[in-house]
Amino acid sequence: MSAIKVLLVDDEAPARNRLRELLQDIAAVTVVGDAKNGKEAVNLAMEHKPDIVLLDIRMPHMDGIEAAGHLQKLTPSPAIIFTTAYDTYAVRAFDMNAVDYLLKPIRLERLRTAIEKAGRLRPEQLTGLQPLQAQRTHFSVLERGRVLLVPVDDIIFFRAELKYVTIRTREREYLIEDSLNSIEEEFGTRFLRLHRNCLVAQGSIMGYEKRHAQEGESHYVALLRDVPDTVAVSRRQQHLLKGLAKG
Structure with a gap:
């Protein structure tokens, strides 16, 4: 079984480091890069072609929802797992469109379950995503x-x-x-x-x-x-x- 390639996207370095540490305890997963905003995420995804993107929702310049819409155009498109500190409207609005979402602070077993789920799905989970903000950047x-x-x-x-x-x-x-x-x-x-x-x-x-x-x-x-x-x-x-x- 080939390693699952994962891209980490979060504007906070401690959050990216936390995910990287947790992923070390999950077999057959390789982190191919990390980004601090949606624009960086799209560019890195084109370069590394990740299987899964762990994507924060609230980020400056380009939020995770807009980035997910751009990632959908890649061939093949990666599975999206949203990470968020908000358990209100954002989660309720998008949990049916992404493979999964993880509430911060993220726990190892919850992350493992999401990774396994992403491996079984793809690539249609992005259909119907709408920007979190009113207008695209x-x-x-x-x-x-x-x-x-x-x-x-x-x-x-x-x-x-x-x-x-x-x-x-x-x-x-x-x-x-x-x-x-x-x-x-x-x-x-x-x-x-x-x-x-x-x-x-x-x-x-x-x-x-x-x-x-x-x-x-x-x-x-x-x-x-x-x-x-x-x-x-x-x-x-x-x-x-x-x-x-x-x-």
Whole structure:
């Protein structure tokens, strides 16, 4: 039997050390790395391909629930065991979606049971996970067998094209399968729907101008910071830009 590869994720070093010590007493388990936040966890998981991730829920920068959603896109995806000091809403909300959850302080026999359970399950336990916080901090992009994390703060606009949505940052474009409607619902007015196929970061809008087509018709476009792209503005949404200009 090959060793079960485990990745430890917790923002507190004593908690990671405690898990490492406990796992030494469980046969056929190898710790392949540890991370202090969700973003580090995704990067290490791509590198080490763990069978199981012991994942704290409450962490800065990217919480465990969001990280679990990104980990789901890996092939194969690891089993998730949440670790938490909270036995209230977080546990009740997520215990049906993860392989298991462990309440801190974690006991050896409880950890052993969770590891054994994880070995019998996978990889569908992540289905239906929703972020613990209201909005994601990153979008995960599957590209050439790797998961890339794109910070929401870097996104200038989303544009729907056929069955995909293009993310535009200052550096490049990415393709995702989220719908514009779901993104708009998640982020509210942080991204403005200037056209039926485009959501633009409010902070990236520099201004707007009126352009004339050869046929004589005119339309407005939004001018954006840091990129040469412009975004067409539908007639019914022109009031949004004019409102920003007045503000």
